[in-house]
Amino acid sequence: MKIPLLDLKAQYAGIRDEVLRAVGEVLDSQVCILGPKVEELEKKVAELSDCCFAVGMSSGTDALLAALMAFGVGPGDEVVTTPFTFFATAGCVSRVGALPVFVDIDPRTFNIDPARIEAAITPRTRAIVPVHLFGQMCDMDPIMEIANRHCIPVIEDGAQAISATYKGREAGSIGAIGCFSFYPSKNLGGAGDGGMCVTNDAKLHEMLLSLRSHGAKPKYYHKYVGGNFRLDPLQAAVLLVKLPHLDRWSEARRRNAAVYDSLFAGSSVVTPHINNNCVSIYNQYSIRVRGRDALRKALSEAGIGTEIYYPAPMHLQECFAGRCRMVGSLEHSEAAANQVLALPIYPELSNDQLHYVAQSVLEVTEKQPFRNKTPIAVGWAVNGEMKGDHRAEE
Numbered sequence: 001m002k003i004p005l006l007d008l009k010a011q012y013a014g015i016r017d018e019v020l021r022a023v024g025e026v027l028d029s030q031v032c033i034l035g036p037k038v039e040e041l042e043k044k045v046a047e048l049s050d051c052c053f054a055v056g057m058s059s060g061t062d063a064l065l066a067a068l069m070a071f072g073v074g075p076g077d078e079v080v081t082t083p084f085t086f087f088a089t090a091g092c093v094s095r096v097g098a099l100p101v102f103v104d105i106d107p108r109t110f111n112i113d114p115a116r117i118e119a120a121i122t123p124r125t126r127a128i129v130p131v132h133l134f135g136q137m138c139d140m141d142p143i144m145e146i147a148n149r150h151c152i153p154v155i156e157d158g159a160q161a162i163s164a165t166y167k168g169r170e171a172g173s174i175g176a177i178g179c180f181s182f183y184p185s186k187n188l189g190g191a192g193d194g195g196m197c198v199t200n201d202a203k204l205h206e207m208l209l210s211l212r213s214h215g216a217k218p219k220y221y222h223k224y225v226g227g228n229f230r231l232d233p234l235q236a237a238v239l240l241v242k243l244p245h246l247d248r249w250s251e252a253r254r255r256n257a258a259v260y261d262s263l264f265a266g267s268s269v270v271t272p273h274i275n276n277n278c279v280s281i282y283n284q285y286s287i288r289v290r291g292r293d294a295l296r297k298a299l300s301e302a303g304i305g306t307e308i309y310y311p312a313p314m315h316l317q318e319c320f321a322g323r324c325r326m327v328g329s330l331e332h333s334e335a336a337a338n339q340v341l342a343l344p345i346y347p348e349l350s351n352d353q354l355h356y357v358a359q360s361v362l363e364v365t366e367k368q369p370f371r372n373k374t375p376i377a378v379g380w381a382v383n384g385e386m387k388g389d390h391r392a393e394e
């Protein structure tokens with residue numbers, strides 16, 4: 001059986017006619033920059049995210065970049081974030097000339113550990129960027145409490161979490177600005193690059209609109225240096241077709257996750273931990289195992305696509321050597337990088353396919369000679385123990 005990590009053709013098959021019609025409308029109109037499709041999508045994403053405003057951006061990366069620019073983050077400034085994320089989160093901080101400051105994750109959720117943020121804050125801290133990894137939101141209350149006490153804005157990197165909730169509140173609606181990505185592999189993906197910022201602040205909204213078009217207002221008069229961060233109307237048209245299906249797709253992902261959870265119960269496979277106050281949209285279903293690389297190889301031979309999100313935390317990236325600050329131990333991020341493996345979770349998976357994946361995983365993990373009855377020490381490890389786990393992989 002061949003099961004890719006993600007099957008975009010399966011999704012497209014169900015909406016093909018609608019997408020072609022919507023794209024055709026844009027081409028017929030020859031409104032090639034911004035225009036009514038982008039505005040309609042902005043309105044709908046703002047509603048979905050329970051925010052007053054939304055600004056379509058050329059990618060999730062550019063959404064983050066514009067958000068940092070909107071707060072004037074620049075050289076000499078520091079931005080506190082997680083090292084266990086996609087590169088863009090920290091990359092954007094560097095690109096505006098600021099220093100990424102990394103604090104470790106909660107090893108159960110893979111999200112930034114709020115208890116470690118305070119120690120990272122200095123007079124230079126200009127923003128906190130929590131990342132809602134794999135579709136589950138961060139523990140936002142303590143993050144907002146720290147941020148508010150220090151008067152530091154929070155930018156939510158919600159690239160993997162559009163429509164996820166925390167205590168019933170939508171991703172992107174809690175911090176000052178929320179950023180989404182419509183990269184094709186995200187839960188709401190375009191037919192190319194795209195992104196969006198959401199906010200409840202009218203001033204920030206104006207700022208983001210301006211920054212998206214080179215900081216111009218009016219045209220050809222530049223108060224700020226922005227960029228060309230505009231969302232393509234063809235992408236907006238595709239996304240408008242997909243948006244009404246998002247809840248159904250998320251529901252299917254949660255159903256698939258529940259099937260995996262039950263099939264892995266009692267095994268040595270550590271399944272994703274979702275906090276009680278969160279609804280995840282499972283952008284990824286990342287398990288933790290010992291012997292991850294061998295498992296990945298075996299699954300590949302069985303025809304199953306997997307991915308490692310992410311094999312190297314940001315503080316160990318070559319480009320950040322000497323260009324970031326680490327606060328405390330980042331051992332949970334390092335251990336996660338060595339143990340995580342994302343399994344296929346896309347909505348169109350059949351029950352047979354889910355069983356085949358789980359069975360294939362268990363065939364490997366439950367036969368490992370070094371398997372012991374103690375599960376991987378996720379979250380309860382004291383100093384050293386997680387390191388021990390991760391050295392065992394090397």
Ligand SMILES: *Cc1c(COP(=O)(O)O)cnc(C)c1O
Pocket residue numbers: 059060061062085086088089131157159160180181182183193194195
């Ligand atoms: C995908 C992603 C981004 C960047 O989005 P692009 O649209 O690919 O530029 C940023 N942060 C995280 C956490 C992501 O997963």
